[in-house]
Amino acid sequence: MKLGLLFLLYLISVNADSYSPLSYVDRPCGDDLTNLWLDVIAVVDNSRGMTVNGLNYVSIFSLTMPSSLFTKFQIASNIASVFGFGTRIGLNASEPRTTRLGLVTYNSVATQMADLNQYQSLHDAFNRIFDDLSNTVDTTESYLSTGLTLAEKMFNDQSVNSTRAHYQKVVIVYASKYQTNGESNPESIADRLKLSGVKIITVAYGNAYGLMKSLSIIASPGFAFSNLVVSPGNLVGQVQTSLLESNCFCPDGWVQYRESYFDPASSRYGVCVQLVSLQANWLSAKMSCINRNSNLATEFNQDKHDFIFNVARNTKGFAPPYKYHIGLNYVSASWAWTQPTDRQQVPLQQPLMWLSGNPKPASTQSGVMNMQSGQGTGWISIAEMTGSANYVCETYSCDTDNYCDENMNKKQ
Ligand SMILES: *[C@@H]1O[C@H](CO)[C@@H](O)[C@H](O)[C@H]1NC(C)=O
Numbered sequence: 001m002k003l004g005l006l007f008l009l010y011l012i013s014v015n016a017d018s019y020s021p022l023s024y025v026d027r028p029c030g031d032d033l034t035n036l037w038l039d040v041i042a043v044v045d046n047s048r049g050m051t052v053n054g055l056n057y058v059s060i061f062s063l064t065m066p067s068s069l070f071t072k073f074q075i076a077s078n079i080a081s082v083f084g085f086g087t088r089i090g091l092n093a094s095e096p097r098t099t100r101l102g103l104v105t106y107n108s109v110a111t112q113m114a115d116l117n118q119y120q121s122l123h124d125a126f127n128r129i130f131d132d133l134s135n136t137v138d139t140t141e142s143y144l145s146t147g148l149t150l151a152e153k154m155f156n157d158q159s160v161n162s163t164r165a166h167y168q169k170v171v172i173v174y175a176s177k178y179q180t181n182g183e184s185n186p187e188s189i190a191d192r193l194k195l196s197g198v199k200i201i202t203v204a205y206g207n208a209y210g211l212m213k214s215l216s217i218i219a220s221p222g223f224a225f226s227n228l229v230v231s232p233g234n235l236v237g238q239v240q241t242s243l244l245e246s247n248c249f250c251p252d253g254w255v256q257y258r259e260s261y262f263d264p265a266s267s268r269y270g271v272c273v274q275l276v277s278l279q280a281n282w283l284s285a286k287m288s289c290i291n292r293n294s295n296l297a298t299e300f301n302q303d304k305h306d307f308i309f310n311v312a313r314n315t316k317g318f319a320p321p322y323k324y325h326i327g328l329n330y331v332s333a334s335w336a337w338t339q340p341t342d343r344q345q346v347p348l349q350q351p352l353m354w355l356s357g358n359p360k361p362a363s364t365q366s367g368v369m370n371m372q373s374g375q376g377t378g379w380i381s382i383a384e385m386t387g388s389a390n391y392v393c394e395t396y397s398c399d400t401d402n403y404c405d406e407n408m409n410k411k412q
């Protein structure tokens with residue numbers, strides 16, 4: 001059974017990154033599961049509720065296996081499947097893009113079944129997770145607070161202040177019920193974890209009253225799932241998507257571009273922007289971004305234009321009337337967006353956001369900045385070497401295609 005499933009999982013392959021800015025859309029987050037680089041702790045309820053709720057679930061496997069074994073098989077196979085697309089589990093001296101996987105079970109108390117260094121390959125994890133989840137405890141008590149507390153301690157002891165400190169941290173909760181006991185409220189522990197940057201994915205097993213709603217509060221926005229709503233294949237996909245999103249982030253001092261500034265849960269791009277409050281002419285601003293391993297920002301569409309404006313309005317050192325350089329410039333007889341030195345500049349397309357009277361003759365005014373006009377901003381052309389303003393740099397995010405080391409230097 002184990003080997004059969006493992007074989008199946010290895011058959012599925014994943015596309016490499018093929019983004020080009022010439023497509024005139026912003027870069028999506030990397031989506032290569034083989035290159036996932038995270039520290040993950042699975043926190044699994046092993047109280048009696050887990051077995052009971054597993055019975056609600058019908059699958060061909062359940063016909064061939066005792067029910068008590070079935071839920072454990074289901075969770076173990078979910079965890080194994082999530083990473084089964086070739087994610088490198090464990091450490092590898094020559095490849096930093098690896099994922100460590102720890103395992104905690106909980107009922108009235110929590111137990112560390114595997115520390116973050118135990119599983120040293122996908123095969124290893126796959127074989128041992130089944131054994132590590134083999135004992136269901138005959139209790140109806142299931143306190144998620146105990147599991148989250150232990151996961152927090154494991155991160156503190158095994159990841160924070162280690163050579164993996166800069167890896168994004170994720171907890172995946174598998175729970176059959178939601179109970180609180182006195183002072184240890186899972187919500188406050190979850191809030192503390194999320195504030196420290198840990199992402200929480202939840203999977204509700206069964207339909208215990210209020211379970212999904214309670215777990216949605218524990219989960220990071222958009223990361224609460226259920227084994228009932230969708231087929232198991234989709235559940236695997238949902239958890240994988242959440243892991244890829246968790247792996248897509250910006251270094252301190254950079255803001256990740258998302259569809260809507262005002263909706264933190266709106267979809268995120270593999271793009272980071274930095275608003276620099278230093279007065280510079282257009283050319284110096286361009287050089288300064290290059291020195292930050294980035295380029296002056298692009299505005300391919302209205303959403304991006306608005307997003308940058310809203311970040312500016314909330315950045316210290318930016319004040320009305322807002323004005324800041326962006327990466328549009330006139331070269332070789334046409335307008336184009338600057339790109340990193342090794343990439344082709346991107347010819348300007350619609351939509352155009354010129355303020356009226358712009359652009360002026362490009363012979364003297366071949367740089368561009370945003371200038372406040374009413375409640376928004378628009379582009380005005382400016383001389384590249386005179387006049388000064390703040391500016392906006394842009395770079396690719398850290399994600400499965402771009403490993404960022406502890407100093408947040410990107411390597412592809
Ligand atoms: C470590 O990574 C290298 C480069 O990706 C790979 O060739 C090698 O097989 C890996 N070693 C182990 C033990 O997985």
Ligand SMILES: *[C@@H]1O[C@H](CO)[C@@H](O)[C@H](O)[C@H]1NC(C)=O
Pocket residue numbers: 156157160161
């Ligand atoms: C990490 O190191 C810093 C500085 O030495 C220390 O203040 C902090 O308590 C450490 N954190 C953990 C979780 O060990």
